Amino acid sequence: MESPEYVQISQAAAMALGYRPAMFRRNAYLTGLNLLVTYPDGCVARCAYCGLHRERRVPSGKQKTFIRVDWPVYPLEDVIARLNRDGTQLRRVCVGMITHRRAFDDMNTIIRRFREESDRPISALIAPTLIRLQQLEEIQKAGADMVGIAVDAATSELFDRFRGKGVGGPHRWEHYWAVVEEAVRVFGRYKVGVHLIVGLGETEQEMIATIQRAHDIGAHTHLFSFFPEGGSLMEQHPQPSYGHYRRVQLARYIINQNYGRYEQMDFNEAGQVVGFGVPTADLIRYGEPFMTSGCPGPDGRVACNRPFGNERAGQPLRNYPFPPEPEDVELIRYQLREYGERD
Numbered sequence: 597m598e599s600p601e602y603v604q605i606s607q608a609a610a611m612a613l614g615y616r617p618a619m620f621r622r623n624a625y626l627t628g629l630n631l632l633v634t635y636p637d638g639c640v641a642r643c644a645y646c647g648l649h650r651e652r653r654v655p656s657g658k659q660k661t662f663i664r665v666d667w668p669v670y671p672l673e674d675v676i677a678r679l680n681r682d683g684t685q686l687r688r689v690c691v692g693m694i695t696h697r698r699a700f701d702d703m704n705t706i707i708r709r710f711r712e713e714s715d716r717p718i719s720a721l722i723a724p725t726l727i728r729l730q731q732l733e734e735i736q737k738a739g740a741d742m743v744g745i746a747v748d749a750a751t752s753e754l755f756d757r758f759r760g761k762g763v764g765g766p767h768r769w770e771h772y773w774a775v776v777e778e779a780v781r782v783f784g785r786y787k788v789g790v791h792l793i794v795g796l797g798e799t800e801q802e803m804i805a806t807i808q809r810a811h812d813i814g815a816h817t818h819l820f821s822f823f824p825e826g827g828s829l830m831e832q833h834p835q836p837s838y839g840h841y842r843r844v845q846l847a848r849y850i851i852n853q854n855y856g857r858y859e860q861m862d863f864n865e866a867g868q869v870v871g872f873g874v875p876t877a878d879l880i881r882y883g884e885p886f887m888t889s890g891c892p893g894p895d896g897r898v899a900c901n902r903p904f905g906n907e908r909a910g911q912p913l914r915n916y917p918f919p920p921e922p923e924d925v926e927l928i929r930y931q932l933r934e935y936g937e938r939d
Contacts (some may be wrong), residue, residue, distance in 0.1 A: 597669050599633035599698070600705040603691075604667040605675060606630045608903050609670055609679065612686060613678040617671060623777050624917040625685055626887055629716070629888065632692040633699050633706070634722055640767040641695040641725070643748070644829035645796065645822065648694060672706060687893030689714065690744065690900060692721035695766065700726050703739040707915040711739030717893045719744055719789075719900075724775035725766050732775070732782045741889050743779050744818070746791040747772050750798035758796060768937035777813055785814035789891055794844050795822030795836030799867025804847045808858035811851050818889040819848055821906040821914040839934030842886065843869040846932070849885030851872060868935055880919040883920035886928055 608626040611618040620626075639648045679686060691706050693699040703720060710718050720740040735743060749755035752769040759767040779788045794803060805818045818913040821841050824831050850856045850872055860873025879885055890900025903919040912927060920928065 598635045599672075599702040601672060602634060602669050602708075603675060603706065604632040604634045604669050605906075606902075607668070608905075610666075610668050610670075611687075612683060613675065614682055614750045615668065616676075623919065624901070626901065626903055627685055627893065627898075628902070628938075629675075629686045630682065630900065630902070631675070631706075632667060632691045633645035633694060633696070633702050635694075635696050635698065637696070637783075639694040639696060641723075641759070641767060642763040643767075644763050645748075645793070645825065645833070647825040648928060672709060676709060677924060678831065679714055679716070684820045686881040686899075687716065688719060688891055688896070688899035689716045690719040690721055690891065691740070692744075693723040693726065695723045695725055697726075699723060700731065700742050704734060707735070707738040707740050708746045714891050717741050717894060720780075721746065722775070724772045725768070727775060729774065729778040731863065732779055735755070736782055741783070742787045742789065743783055744778050744789040744791060744891065745772065745779065745815075747776070747810075748791060748793045749796050750792060750803040754798060756862075758830070765799070773813075774882060776810065776815055786816050788815040790815045790817045790819055791820060793820045793822050794841050795834075800840060800843055800847075800869050801863045801867035803844050804851070804858050804861065804869070806849050807844075807848050816852050816889070817848055818900075819845060819915070823908075825907050837934060837936050838912065838931040839936065840868075842928060842931045846879065847872060850876075852889075855879075880929060880932070881925060883892060883916070883925050883928070886916050886920060887919050888915040 609629050610616045612626045682836060687832040689710050691703050693703050707718055707720060718740045720735045721744040724745060749758060755769045756762055759765050776790060810817050822835055824833055839853035847861060847869060856872065856874040861869055864870050879897050888898060888901045890898050892900035903917040
């Protein structure tokens with residue numbers, strides 16, 4: 597069972613399409629269909645934190661998780677049929693690559709199928725290591741109107757340590773950013789999303805500087821909170837504190853909405869934000885900065901809401917897949933004031 601005839605879809609997508617019983621906490625239904633190409637020999641990259649790492653240790657008979665959840669495999673034809681029949685709440689499709697020699701061509705084949713058989717806008721989550729700059733136009737011609745690029749790490753040092761030479765991996769920091777810049781040229785400003793993982797060892801200041809860099813190039817940023825995948829090389833690495841994550845979320849929102857800039861913000865000696873440079877009371881009360889960030893649907897609202905993709909069961913949410921309620925906002929205010937030595 598391999599691509600392009602088969603695809604992996606997220607656990608939430610399997611629920612939304614009726615493959616699995618729907619059990620969404622607080623009725624946070626998925627609004628974007630996320631899928632990945634799939635092959636028996638898997639991804640050849642060696643990212644230290646990734647659940648798809650080929651050498652990750654998992655119990656016998658268990659499937660590897662990715663961004664915390666299962667990604668079951670289904671026939672592409674049936675996924676499209678169910679999307680058209682049952683997926684009325686799904687407002688965008690995202691077709692993701694892995695680092696595999698066949699992934700680029702198969703991703704484009706799958707994008708064309710969705711373009712021909714569905715009316716949803718389509719994003720491509722691309723693996724820059726496999727892509728020459730001139731190939732980006734092929735993705736657009738296949739039918740994608742946006743692309744996502746998982747840079748993940750905030751600094752070149754962390755990127756090399758966890759994705760490149762430090763783990764014997766193929767990824768290179770400079771090439772990733774060259775692809776970001778060319779993607780903006782091909783798809784247009786803010787039609788490109790840069791994924792970043794908070795908590796790999798960067799300071800808040802380093803992450804926010806990278807968010808500003810992406811924004812100035814013409815790419816929005818989408819945040820994930822590090823989650824230690826069992827059996828990965830970073831299974832013992834701690835998650836970032838809530839205070840760390842909340843301050844980066846708020847800074848990202850301020851930058852991406854053009855309310856302010858990194859250069860206007862103040863940081864302490866530990867690289868933690870102590871001033872955002874603009875009034876924040878109304879932004880916090882509204883709650884949107886702390887919602888999941890991702891590609892929009894036709895209505896302009898975030899479609900890629902990834903319900904509970906970085907969350908531990910029973911713990912407070914990090915990315916809200918719905919507008920935070922008043923009691924959520926009170927908790928967020930408290931978390932924003934948390935400053936720990938580890939951060």
